[in-house]
Amino acid sequence: MTWCKSAWQKAQPIYDQIVIMPFIKGMIDGTLDQSKFNFYIAQDARYLENFGRALALIAARAHRKDHVLDFIRFAEGAIVVESALHAGYLSGQDGAKKIEVSPACHHYNSYLISTAAIAPVEIAMAAVLPCFWVYKEVGDYIFEHQNKNGNPYQAWINTYSGTDFGIVVNKAILICDEIAATCTPRQRDAMTEAFLTGCQLEWMFWDSAWRLEKWPVMA
Numbered sequence: 001m002t003w004c005k006s007a008w009q010k011a012q013p014i015y016d017q018i019v020i021m022p023f024i025k026g027m028i029d030g031t032l033d034q035s036k037f038n039f040y041i042a043q044d045a046r047y048l049e050n051f052g053r054a055l056a057l058i059a060a061r062a063h064r065k066d067h068v069l070d071f072i073r074f075a076e077g078a079i080v081v082e083s084a085l086h087a088g089y090l091s092g093q094d095g096a097k098k099i100e101v102s103p104a105c106h107h108y109n110s111y112l113i114s115t116a117a118i119a120p121v122e123i124a125m126a127a128v129l130p131c132f133w134v135y136k137e138v139g140d141y142i143f144e145h146q147n148k149n150g151n152p153y154q155a156w157i158n159t160y161s162g163t164d165f166g167i168v169v170n171k172a173i174l175i176c177d178e179i180a181a182t183c184t185p186r187q188r189d190a191m192t193e194a195f196l197t198g199c200q201l202e203w204m205f206w207d208s209a210w211r212l213e214k215w216p217v218m219a
Protein backbone atom coordinates (compact mmCIF):
# COMPACT_ATOMS: atom_id res chain seq x y z
CA MET A 1 0.00 0.00 0.00
CA THR A 2 1.25 3.52 -0.77
CA TRP A 3 2.24 5.76 2.13
CA CYS A 4 -0.62 8.16 1.33
CA LYS A 5 -3.25 5.40 1.38
CA SER A 6 -2.06 4.09 4.72
CA ALA A 7 -1.78 7.61 6.20
CA TRP A 8 -5.35 8.38 5.08
CA GLN A 9 -6.59 5.12 6.65
CA LYS A 10 -5.10 6.24 9.96
CA ALA A 11 -6.63 9.69 9.55
CA GLN A 12 -10.10 8.32 8.71
CA PRO A 13 -11.42 8.68 12.31
CA ILE A 14 -10.44 12.38 12.25
CA TYR A 15 -12.06 12.90 8.83
CA ASP A 16 -15.23 11.15 10.05
CA GLN A 17 -15.38 13.62 12.93
CA ILE A 18 -14.82 16.60 10.62
CA VAL A 19 -17.79 15.93 8.31
CA ILE A 20 -20.20 15.80 11.26
CA MET A 21 -19.00 19.09 12.76
CA PRO A 22 -21.76 21.69 13.15
CA PHE A 23 -19.71 24.15 11.06
CA ILE A 24 -19.60 21.70 8.13
CA LYS A 25 -23.28 20.75 8.53
CA GLY A 26 -24.12 24.46 8.43
CA MET A 27 -22.25 24.89 5.15
CA ILE A 28 -24.02 21.84 3.71
CA ASP A 29 -27.51 23.17 4.37
CA GLY A 30 -26.52 26.83 4.04
CA THR A 31 -27.70 27.74 7.57
CA LEU A 32 -24.24 28.42 9.04
CA ASP A 33 -24.33 31.68 10.97
CA GLN A 34 -22.71 34.41 8.87
CA SER A 35 -20.66 35.65 11.84
CA LYS A 36 -19.07 32.21 12.25
CA PHE A 37 -18.21 32.03 8.54
CA ASN A 38 -16.79 35.57 8.61
CA PHE A 39 -14.65 34.61 11.60
CA TYR A 40 -13.44 31.54 9.68
CA ILE A 41 -12.61 33.56 6.54
CA ALA A 42 -10.79 36.25 8.52
CA GLN A 43 -8.71 33.63 10.36
CA ASP A 44 -8.13 31.78 7.10
CA ALA A 45 -6.63 34.93 5.57
CA ARG A 46 -4.07 34.94 8.39
CA TYR A 47 -3.54 31.22 7.89
CA LEU A 48 -3.08 31.42 4.11
CA GLU A 49 -0.30 33.94 4.35
CA ASN A 50 1.63 31.63 6.69
CA PHE A 51 0.75 28.56 4.69
CA GLY A 52 2.11 30.25 1.55
CA ARG A 53 5.35 31.03 3.37
CA ALA A 54 5.58 27.44 4.68
CA LEU A 55 5.14 26.10 1.14
CA ALA A 56 7.85 28.46 -0.14
CA LEU A 57 10.21 27.22 2.59
CA ILE A 58 9.53 23.62 1.55
CA ALA A 59 10.16 24.58 -2.08
CA ALA A 60 13.57 25.92 -1.10
CA ARG A 61 14.38 22.73 0.80
CA ALA A 62 13.02 20.12 -1.66
CA HIS A 63 15.65 17.78 -3.08
CA ARG A 64 14.17 17.35 -6.53
CA LYS A 65 14.01 20.30 -8.93
CA ASP A 66 10.51 19.36 -10.16
CA HIS A 67 9.33 19.37 -6.53
CA VAL A 68 10.87 22.83 -6.02
CA LEU A 69 8.72 24.07 -8.89
CA ASP A 70 5.61 22.26 -7.64
CA PHE A 71 5.89 23.82 -4.19
CA ILE A 72 6.53 27.27 -5.66
CA ARG A 73 3.25 26.86 -7.57
CA PHE A 74 1.43 25.64 -4.44
CA ALA A 75 2.74 28.69 -2.55
CA GLU A 76 1.51 30.99 -5.30
CA GLY A 77 -1.87 29.25 -5.24
CA ALA A 78 -2.17 29.69 -1.49
CA ILE A 79 -1.49 33.40 -1.65
CA VAL A 80 -3.05 34.45 -4.96
CA VAL A 81 -5.87 32.05 -5.85
CA GLU A 82 -7.21 31.57 -2.37
CA SER A 83 -7.04 35.28 -1.65
CA ALA A 84 -9.44 35.83 -4.55
CA LEU A 85 -12.01 33.56 -2.86
CA HIS A 86 -11.54 35.49 0.33
CA ALA A 87 -11.83 38.86 -1.39
CA GLY A 88 -15.22 37.75 -2.72
CA TYR A 89 -16.48 36.90 0.75
CA LEU A 90 -14.94 39.88 2.48
CA SER A 91 -16.08 42.50 -0.05
CA GLY A 92 -18.23 45.06 1.67
CA GLN A 93 -16.37 44.55 4.92
CA ASP A 94 -13.56 46.70 6.18
CA GLY A 95 -10.52 45.01 4.63
CA ALA A 96 -8.13 47.25 6.56
CA LYS A 97 -9.45 45.89 9.85
CA LYS A 98 -6.97 43.15 10.72
CA ILE A 99 -8.55 40.83 13.23
CA GLU A 100 -6.61 39.24 16.05
CA VAL A 101 -5.37 35.77 15.19
CA SER A 102 -7.22 33.08 17.22
CA PRO A 103 -5.35 30.54 19.40
CA ALA A 104 -6.10 27.66 16.99
CA CYS A 105 -4.96 29.64 13.95
CA HIS A 106 -1.86 30.83 15.81
CA HIS A 107 -1.02 27.25 16.74
CA TYR A 108 -1.55 25.94 13.20
CA ASN A 109 0.55 28.75 11.69
CA SER A 110 3.39 28.15 14.15
CA TYR A 111 3.33 24.42 13.51
CA LEU A 112 3.48 24.89 9.74
CA ILE A 113 6.25 27.50 9.74
CA SER A 114 8.45 25.71 12.28
CA THR A 115 8.00 22.32 10.60
CA ALA A 116 8.65 23.74 7.11
CA ALA A 117 11.74 25.57 8.39
CA ILE A 118 13.55 22.94 10.42
CA ALA A 119 11.93 19.48 10.27
CA PRO A 120 13.31 16.98 7.75
CA VAL A 121 11.76 17.99 4.43
CA GLU A 122 9.73 14.76 4.01
CA ILE A 123 8.05 15.49 7.35
CA ALA A 124 7.32 19.06 6.27
CA MET A 125 5.71 17.77 3.08
CA ALA A 126 3.55 15.33 5.06
CA ALA A 127 2.56 18.09 7.51
CA VAL A 128 1.12 20.31 4.76
CA LEU A 129 -0.65 17.49 2.89
CA PRO A 130 -3.86 17.61 5.03
CA CYS A 131 -4.37 21.23 3.96
CA PHE A 132 -4.84 19.92 0.44
CA TRP A 133 -6.33 16.50 0.96
CA VAL A 134 -8.75 17.16 3.83
CA TYR A 135 -10.13 20.20 1.94
CA LYS A 136 -10.64 18.12 -1.21
CA GLU A 137 -12.47 15.35 0.66
CA VAL A 138 -14.55 17.80 2.71
CA GLY A 139 -15.27 19.91 -0.42
CA ASP A 140 -16.50 16.82 -2.30
CA TYR A 141 -18.55 15.66 0.70
CA ILE A 142 -20.25 19.05 1.06
CA PHE A 143 -20.87 19.24 -2.70
CA GLU A 144 -22.59 15.84 -2.68
CA HIS A 145 -24.81 16.62 0.31
CA GLN A 146 -25.40 20.34 -0.14
CA ASN A 147 -28.59 22.33 -0.36
CA LYS A 148 -28.07 24.15 -3.68
CA ASN A 149 -30.96 26.60 -3.27
CA GLY A 150 -29.25 29.93 -2.66
CA ASN A 151 -26.57 28.45 -0.45
CA PRO A 152 -24.42 31.47 0.57
CA TYR A 153 -21.37 29.23 0.75
CA GLN A 154 -21.59 28.05 -2.86
CA ALA A 155 -18.38 29.79 -4.01
CA TRP A 156 -16.41 28.11 -1.22
CA ILE A 157 -17.98 24.73 -2.01
CA ASN A 158 -17.28 25.07 -5.75
CA THR A 159 -13.63 25.99 -5.13
CA TYR A 160 -12.84 22.91 -3.06
CA SER A 161 -14.98 20.39 -4.96
CA GLY A 162 -13.80 21.57 -8.38
CA THR A 163 -11.58 19.63 -10.80
CA ASP A 164 -8.88 22.35 -10.86
CA PHE A 165 -8.36 21.93 -7.13
CA GLY A 166 -8.50 18.13 -7.58
CA ILE A 167 -5.50 18.25 -9.94
CA VAL A 168 -3.46 20.26 -7.41
CA VAL A 169 -4.37 17.85 -4.60
CA ASN A 170 -3.43 14.78 -6.66
CA LYS A 171 -0.06 16.38 -7.35
CA ALA A 172 0.55 16.96 -3.61
CA ILE A 173 -0.42 13.34 -2.88
CA LEU A 174 1.86 12.02 -5.64
CA ILE A 175 4.84 14.02 -4.36
CA CYS A 176 4.42 12.61 -0.84
CA ASP A 177 4.24 9.08 -2.23
CA GLU A 178 7.36 9.65 -4.34
CA ILE A 179 9.26 10.94 -1.32
CA ALA A 180 7.91 8.27 1.05
CA ALA A 181 9.13 5.57 -1.36
CA THR A 182 12.70 6.81 -0.80
CA CYS A 183 12.35 6.86 3.01
CA THR A 184 13.08 4.35 5.77
CA PRO A 185 10.15 2.89 7.76
CA ARG A 186 11.09 5.16 10.68
CA GLN A 187 10.99 8.24 8.44
CA ARG A 188 7.64 7.13 7.01
CA ASP A 189 6.25 6.78 10.54
CA ALA A 190 7.39 10.33 11.31
CA MET A 191 5.65 11.50 8.11
CA THR A 192 2.45 9.79 9.23
CA GLU A 193 2.63 11.46 12.63
CA ALA A 194 2.99 14.88 10.97
CA PHE A 195 0.10 14.10 8.62
CA LEU A 196 -2.16 13.16 11.53
CA THR A 197 -1.20 16.32 13.42
CA GLY A 198 -2.15 18.37 10.35
CA CYS A 199 -5.55 16.61 10.20
CA GLN A 200 -6.15 17.34 13.89
CA LEU A 201 -5.28 21.00 13.31
CA GLU A 202 -7.78 21.17 10.45
CA TRP A 203 -10.50 19.89 12.83
CA MET A 204 -9.43 22.44 15.44
CA PHE A 205 -9.54 25.28 12.90
CA TRP A 206 -13.22 24.65 12.08
CA ASP A 207 -14.05 24.05 15.73
CA SER A 208 -12.46 27.38 16.70
CA ALA A 209 -14.55 29.21 14.09
CA TRP A 210 -17.73 27.56 15.37
CA ARG A 211 -16.88 28.72 18.91
CA LEU A 212 -15.62 32.17 17.74
CA GLU A 213 -12.59 31.23 19.79
CA LYS A 214 -10.97 33.84 22.00
CA TRP A 215 -7.74 33.89 24.01
CA PRO A 216 -8.47 32.80 27.60
CA VAL A 217 -6.61 35.84 28.93
CA MET A 218 -6.08 39.26 27.40
CA ALA A 219 -4.33 42.55 28.16
Ligand SMILES: Cc1ncc(C[n+]2csc(CCO)c2C)c(N)n1
Residues within 6 Å of the ligand: 044, 047, 048, 051, 074, 075, 077, 078, 079, 081, 082, 130, 131, 132, 133, 135, 202, 205
Ligand atom coordinates in the same frame (compact mmCIF):
# COMPACT_ATOMS: atom_id res chain seq x y z
C1 LIG B 1 -7.23 26.09 7.41
C2 LIG B 1 -7.17 25.79 5.95
N1 LIG B 1 -6.63 24.63 5.53
C3 LIG B 1 -6.55 24.35 4.22
C4 LIG B 1 -7.03 25.23 3.28
C5 LIG B 1 -6.99 24.90 1.82
N2 LIG B 1 -5.91 25.48 1.09
C6 LIG B 1 -5.43 26.69 1.32
S1 LIG B 1 -4.13 27.08 0.28
C7 LIG B 1 -4.17 25.60 -0.46
C8 LIG B 1 -3.18 25.15 -1.52
C9 LIG B 1 -2.96 26.07 -2.64
O1 LIG B 1 -4.14 26.53 -3.23
C10 LIG B 1 -5.20 24.85 0.09
C11 LIG B 1 -5.50 23.52 -0.35
C12 LIG B 1 -7.60 26.45 3.74
N3 LIG B 1 -8.09 27.39 2.91
N4 LIG B 1 -7.65 26.70 5.07
